[in-house]
Amino acid sequence: MITVSLIIFLIVAVITLGSALMVVTARNLVHAALWLVVALFGVAILFGLLQAGFLAVVQVVIYIGAIVILIIFAIMLTQRNALEIGSRFNENWGWALGISALVFAALVWAIVSWPGFHVQAQPLDARFDSVAELGKALVASNGYALPFELASVLLLAALIGAIVIAWERKPEER
Amino acid sequence: MLPIEYYTGLSVILFTLGALGVLIRRNALIIFMSIELMLNSANLAFVSFARSYEGMSGQIFVFFVIAVAAAEVAVGLALIVAIFHTKRNIDVDQINSMKG
Numbered sequence: 567m568i569t570v571s572l573i574i575f576l577i578v579a580v581i582t583l584g585s586a587l588m589v590v591t592a593r594n595l596v597h598a599a600l601w602l603v604v605a606l607f608g609v610a611i612l613f614g615l616l617q618a619g620f621l622a623v624v625q626v627v628i629y630i631g632a633i634v635i636l637i638i639f640a641i642m643l644t645q646r647n648a649l650e651i652g653s654r655f656n657e658n659w660g661w662a663l664g665i666s667a668l669v670f671a672a673l674v675w676a677i678v679s680w681p682g683f684h685v686q687a688q689p690l691d692a693r694f695d696s697v698a699e700l701g702k703a704l705v706a707s708n709g710y711a712l713p714f715e716l717a718s719v720l721l722l723a724a725l726i727g728a729i730v731i732a733w734e735r736k737p738e739e740r
Numbered sequence: 741m742l743p744i745e746y747y748t749g750l751s752v753i754l755f756t757l758g759a760l761g762v763l764i765r766r767n768a769l770i771i772f773m774s775i776e777l778m779l780n781s782a783n784l785a786f787v788s789f790a791r792s793y794e795g796m797s798g799q800i801f802v803f804f805v806i807a808v809a810a811a812e813v814a815v816g817l818a819l820i821v822a823i824f825h826t827k828r829n830i831d832v833d834q835i836n837s838m839k840g
Contacts, residue, residue: 575742579750586754589773590761602773609754609780612747616791618799621783621806628806633776633813640817641769644824655764656833662763670756677748687741687792699796700803710800717807724811732818734825 575615582608593654595641599634606630617690620697747788754781768820768830772813779809 585604592598606629613622656662677683703709754777761774783802790798824830 571742575746579746582750583753583757586757586777589770589777590757590765592770595767595769598770598773602776605754605777606780609784612750612784613787615742616747616787618787618790618802621787621799621802624803624806625783628810629776629780633810636813636817637769637773637776640772640820643821644769644830654766656766659764662760665763666756666760669759670752673752673755677752682789682793683745683748685744685792687744688794689741690794696796696799700799703796703800704803713804717804720811721807724814728814728818731815731822 571615575612578608578611578615582612591654595645596638599638599641602637603630603634606634618696620700744788744792748785751781751784751788754778754784766831766833768823768832768835771832772816772820776809776813779805 582605585601585608588601589598589605592601606625610622610625610630613619613625704714705711758774758776758778758781761777762771765771765774783805786798786802786805790796790802820830823835827835829835
């Protein structure tokens with residue numbers, strides 16, 4: 567039976583996979599980054615379809631708003647021209663295709679053979695508020711308060727690490 | 741509500757595309773973008789299973805994955821820029837020594 571949500575899912579799935587393929591094959595790096603935006607936006611829509619509205623917003627804000635912008639900055643800093651010179655692919659592309667096919671087969675086998683795979687989702691209770699549940703779980707002491715604090719320490723460490731690594735030292739300091 | 745298999749199938753294909761990108765490309769930045777694709781496919785699988793079991797743990801895990809991905813991107817891109825400063829190149833076929 568064809569429903570509205572199936573049609574939306576199929577359109578979003580085709581767009582997401584097509585733009586992911588463009589990311590992998592595009593010759594122009596800036597184009598690849600823009601295709602990545604499309605793919606991430608498709609995943610955000612899928613989060614919305616799965617009734618994870620908060621994560622859909624986080625996906626757009628953090629992935630598209632921060633991570634892809636950082637990647638575009640890195641492209642601007644490292645490429646003299648956005649087009650790659652020479653072959654895009656390394657010479658082991660045959661092995662790469664084979665290993666990817668193997669990964670695909672292994673994932674399909676692992677998921678299909680897992681008994682929990684066929685649990686079907688029930689419609690959610692109308693009063694169920696996933697944002698409130700998420701917020702409570704993140705600060706509850708019997709929930710995920712400690713990993714939440716650890717994540718903030720990790721982000722601080724990454725911030726300092728990124729500054730230290732990218733710091734351009736003056737020649738006499740080396 | 742669509743069957744959860746649709747979402748998991750999509751995430752498997754997306755993960756395979758990301759793995760292919762990591763293995764096949766020469767430019768370090770494209771490899772980075774492919775890693776983001778793989779992280780996203782894993783997030784999609786987490787959210788779809790969280791939906792089918794009606795629990796919050798999957799969504800909270802995705803939240804932490806996104807936080808770790810942000811940290812990974814900050815450090816990774818700083819490394820790529822630092823490598824570019826010394827080698828003037830970010831082609832992974834050319835980067836085969838740790839120093840100078």
